[in-house]
Amino acid sequence: MNALLEASRLIFDPYVLWVIAASAAFGMFVGAMPGLTATMATALLVPVTFFMDPVPALGAIVTATAMAIFAGDIPAALLRIPGTPASAAYTDESYAMSKNGQLDLNLGVNLVFSVLGGFVGVAILIICAPALAEVAINFSSFEYFWLALLGLTCAVFMTSDVPLKGITSLLFGLAVNCIGIDPAAGYPRFTFGSVELLQGISFIPAMIGMFALSELLRGMVHADATGAVIAQRIGNIFSGVFGVFKRYWFNFLRGSAIGVLIGALPGAGADIAAWISFAISKRFSKEPEKFGTGHIEGIVDATSANNSALGGAWIPALVFGIPGDSITAIVIGVLYMKGMNPGPTVFLQNPQFIYAVFIIFVLANILMLPLGWIAIKGGKQLLRVPRNVLLPVILMFCLVGSYAMTNSVYGVIMMVVMGLIGWLMEEHGFPIAPAILGLVLGEMLEQNFMTSMIKADGAFVMFFERPIAATLGVVTLLIWGTMLWRGIKGRPATLSEVAPAP
């Protein structure tokens, strides 16, 4: 209870509230700009949060990402270009509604159900995270080894259309992770005598490169075919939303639940949550023939799902230090930087920070309603910001951010190299998320494997001796088995092959 009071005291401070308001505006802007993603918003915030206390730093990230995921819906409806990949699943549907003269209703539904979905996500986070942390305090290296392996398995299972490419990307991440000092024996690997390489590939500069720089490169290579902005006037967006809620409240609950679940699974985030909930909505709809003609039903599912996924992704990130999506992968880096090492102990040592994250999530979702309304009203002007000014500014943030992480040019070089690699990978259909997860979880996997082997005196059976470890191990092996079996049978082996390709 004291921790809760302490958390409110930390948040209701003019400086923190100012940070939250500013990052809300920033998030809205980044989300609404096609080509700039919520993950990029987080990566760009890192250098700024570097100079803040933990609470405003986390507040900035939580708020900006929540806003960005909603704001991505605006250009989807106006331009038929999703602002972030999380809106891609229902962009065509939204645009069709706009063409049918239902732009107001579409934007209203997107805003209101984004807010509601966000609330479901944070509610489940608040209920589940502390309870899970109680359990996780009894986890030893055996459990963590399986959790890390399960996370990496999910990354491939969830995110790649071609499983082989997903695995290749994952192995690349794990290989890069081997650079530096071996976490178990303390022996330098692949350092070629360089003092800088001894520190390994620190993942924040790598992530800024892979998510932000590669995106800039892509934007430069493929000149955007900017569609015509819909010429409708935006009127009262809230009229008719209540009717939609009364009719589709079950879709809202189902979409939000799927969102939290997918968000909490490592590797998959808001974008996949939206695809899957949209597909499920169509599959179980009473009128599936209306999908694709500007029908609101699937949008309710998907727009709730992508916002609830955000809260879901924080559950494994806070409790186990395993990111639920690419945003929380960066958040984990920020947490380490602030000395709040994620894991069950943070719930013991710094409960006030955990409560602060919860409160910020609630605040951000409340704030989304008025700010979202403003963003919708100003949407057309927003989309006119010249890209030749915007992109260099983003590049500058990337450079400053990666320098600040290592306090040397090493971070900048790493960012550029990883950015080029990330760009080449995406150009050839290799998903980036598994590589990032390999980079983030590689050390956890190796360290816990080595410690477990030392504890077990080399006996593999010990990995299945503790009940939770055994369960996690069996689940992981089952997923592998399923993927192999389906692959042999020639059926889609991964989940995103089942959902339409993003």
Add this chain to the structure above:
Amino acid sequence: MSKISRRTFAASTAAIAASATFGFKPASADDAYPTRPIQLICPWGAGGGTDATARIVGVLLEKEFGQPVNVVNRTGGSGVVGHSAISTAAPDGYTLGIITVEIAMMHWAGLTQLTPKDFTPLALMNEDPPGIQVKADSSYKTVKDLADAIKASPPGKFKASGTGQGGIWHLALVGWLKAMGLPPNQVAWVPSNGAAPAMQDLAAGGIDFTTCSIPEARAMIDAGKARSLAIMAPKRAATFPDVPTLKEAMGVDYTTGAWRGFAGPKGLPQPIATKLTASLKKIFESKEYNEFMSSRGFGVVWNDASGYAAFMDKSDAQMGEAMKAAGIAKT
């Protein structure tokens, strides 16, 4: 803290600009030192104990000199990156650093050529002895119970942790075993990514005991999940007066510790070094420093430049011996 940080950012930008414009300084400037911001390099990450120590001293040094003191974290490589950055900086007094016990260890492990001799020692300001911690519901009530059980069991049955392979707390274990006449592999060392994960593994029942310092074990001890049986120090810690020393509890006189001190690159001009040591002495005696250190449970010790040099030599020899015994030394 946020205010300081934002100011330091502005100041470090200024420092970069300043050092670019006024690359050289006449030697007579020694008396006026310092005339521009000082960079204080910390080889360990923000939020850790070394970083906290560097930052409180940085703040107090700033007050003392009226010039900004910016703490810059140069992390990674088990401390090699930051220690190298300190030792290779220009010896003009504008780049200093906090150096830690690892400087007396990593050259033995073959990670670097750097030794304590590559620095100008200024002052030793902190030392924390290792403790011996077991799970709260462990059947070992005293360190003697634990030691007897270790002696009676086959080598490698007992598992201990606290830091990485060949880290300071691993060497503390090896030293303790040696003092009891046991071989270094009598207890298997489970490498961990620092003390916090080791303490969590202890609470989860994954290992038998940890040999990290008491400040690092404190959160788990306070939460009632672990107990400290003894500390490897000449006298009890002020923050944990109930924990006996090894000598009191079982008659084994073995002490060691992780220390932190301030230093500059080799060849720092004498007047500047003297001035810095005098300022650090003032800080060491200040109320702020002592209050901060005791709030974190950190031990305070003082050694001036020459005392610190001798102390580091002793530490270097002790670590080398323990690392050779543990079979980790390469040189």
